[in-house]
Amino acid sequence: MRLASSLHSTTRLALVTFGLIAALAGCGGDNVTASPQRYPVNAAPNGIAVRAADGTVFITDDQTSSVLSSPDAHAFAHYANVPTVAGQSNSLSQLSFADAGALMIERFGFGTASAVFSITGADTIAALTGPDPTRRRLGLISIGSNRLLSTWFIKSGSNPPQGALSLITYDPNAHTAVERDLLTGLGKPVGIAVSGDNVYVSDQANNDIVKASLSALLASSQAVAASGAFVQINSPDLMTVDARGTLYTKCNTTGLCRIAPDGTIGVLANDFQDARGVAVDAPRGLLYAIDRATASGGTSYVRTFPLN
Template identity: 80%
Template structure:
């Protein structure tokens, strides 16, 4: 299944019928591989978690998986993505709902995490071990933070937006440069003019940002942004896609993110969109485990209750 970037991923009855046919004729594993005979060695897995997860990250060295949990306002860890236990707690904001955003491994194995903050108390924390956590002073707490990725040398890319009352959200992408010893940071805007930027991913010199309000994934040259003297608007749109969320990218430059109400999609480097799965309750964070050729995706239970899952897909 491939879709032109001129169209968003609203699937017609005829297209869904084609999907059902592909499931029967190719089998689920072959469908995930595009029915092209690629080597896929395992079936997708669905692991139930007693949590309200959002962000997810994989430690490349050993394959350990880390997820955020809004039930406990903390981070859970698993050596293999199947059995999760407490790893670290994040400070609670009195009178405010728990809402933790993306996770990202940074220099020296530090796990970085964002607190959404609801316009008053966003924050970025570094976790260096079990219940060893410290906030970074400096980033603007009025920015509602969602996406986070390390680009090395004690630098992070953070997506954020500001919203006041019923006015439309306005957001951007910033560079956070921090001192891991003093826990201080300086924030500089790179991209502006976005609606609600959520996910961020980097492949080579290209940085991608998903804008949930505008149903787009935009791209820019990272080196140009870092070398610029002021923030600029995105230089190009990679794809139109409904309701994108947090993102991950694999070694081929393929992006993975939520699409539509119940989908998880992949976006090729040329902007071609294809459906990986269409049975999610609410797709949230995604993470690529490159050494083990796996894609992890959060399937969060809806507001009416149910069970959340970590879903594991084999990558070619």
């Protein structure tokens, strides 16, 4: 009898344990995907952002000059149109969420018609007046208090591009803005990332990432010249940074790299068609990356990687 009772208790414990494991495995919410995933998207994507509150993913689409959204990156739908310029190709920048939840975006402009826009809801968009439209804009990030960091460059004929990092301070109601340069001496600056007081800018023309003190740049009465590279890296593009200060950006022809705070470079993946925008979804422990199809054709993807 004692043996039967012991076996019965052991069986009950096993069933309870199995049930608990099954319940945990079936939980929804913010479980981290165990392995990298890729989701096809019918678009020519570039920038990407994730709304932390609910995990909604937003991407730009150069095919339609619009922003698309998805609750989970599995299927994207129209969110907002970005005004086009007659006779000019569509080219949109990185996306960034501002103070009150507005989604900020830039139009590249090809040297004549760049612009900065605020999207406050589905197809509710307004341009900021003030920023110089001759500056070709790609990188954009909100730093709070109605302030944006923007990367831009000017290209004249066959001369090398000349670019900088600027601060745009804007009125969210009047949609007016003023711009002042913070960091100069760059070639073709593209991505921006901020971690603590460090601001990082990727420079495609010089194949490097520069680093500066954001507080020092903001406090300076005039623009500061860039002084050397933080790291050398081939073909960097748009960037993001995680809570540990690790940067993520395109590297080489088919790579996506991570750069540790000490400058150590590692390859996260080396099978991209063309890595573009990247975004960290901290609440769900995911890194999102755009894998854009090449000009010769193919399918574009939004890809995810678990953050360790």
